[in-house]
Amino acid sequence: QQQVKQSPQSLIVQKGGISIINCAYENTAFDYFPWYQQFPGKGPALLIAIRPDVSEKKEGRFTISFNKSAKQFSLHIMDSQPGDSATYFCAPTSDRGSTLGRLYFGRGTQLTVWP
C-alpha cells in the first residue's frame, strides 16, 4: 500500500511562473512534512518542511501549504528559475511510534523550468 501519493510526475514551467507539486498521505501518525530536492547525480537534500500546527510556511520563493483535514500538503515555487530544475520529493515522517524517523517518499516530480 502506497502511503504517499505525489503529483504530478513531471512539470514544465516557464521562467518566472509558479510551480505547484502536491502530496497526499494516508498515515495520520505523520507529524513532519518535508520536501526534498534532488539534482541529477546528487543525493536528495532537505528544501523546506512544515509541522501540522501551522497551515503555511514560506522560505524565500518556496512555500508549503498544509491541509490536515484533507491529509494533503503542497509545494509552491514562486518566480521559478532554471536553477530550480530538479526532482522534488515529499517525504512525510513522524518522530514517534512505528514510523520513528523513517521517511516515506513520494515517487517524485521532475520539474523543468524553461528560460
Next chain:
Amino acid sequence: NAGVTQTPKFQVLKTGQSMTLQCAQDMNHEYMSWYRQDPGMGLRLIHYSVGAGITDQGEVPNGYNVSRSTTEDFPLRLLSAAPSQTSVYFCASSSAGTGRRETQYFGPGTRLLVL
C-alpha cells in the same frame, strides 16, 4: 566536516557476486539508513539503524544485510547480486534528538549495475 560519504561511486557486478557498499558519517548521528532509488519509484527504505548494534528492516530488505558496529559506519552488503538490484543506493543519517530526527542528510549515492 565531510557529512555523509559513500564508496564506491560506481560499481559493475556479475550476477551472484557479493559486495559491500560503504557509508560513513562524521556528524555523530545516531540514525542511519539505506535507500534505493529506481526510476519512477522514489526512494525506498532498505534497512535502518537507530544506533550502534541496532538495525531493522525497511520496505525492501530482501537480498541485503547490514550491521552497525560503530556510530560512524553503516555498510550495506549484497550477498549474491541479482539484476533486480541494479539501482542507485543512498545512505542517509540524522540526529536522534526529538525534533531533529526528521532532517536526514544524504550521501552522494552509489550507482550499481548487476549484469
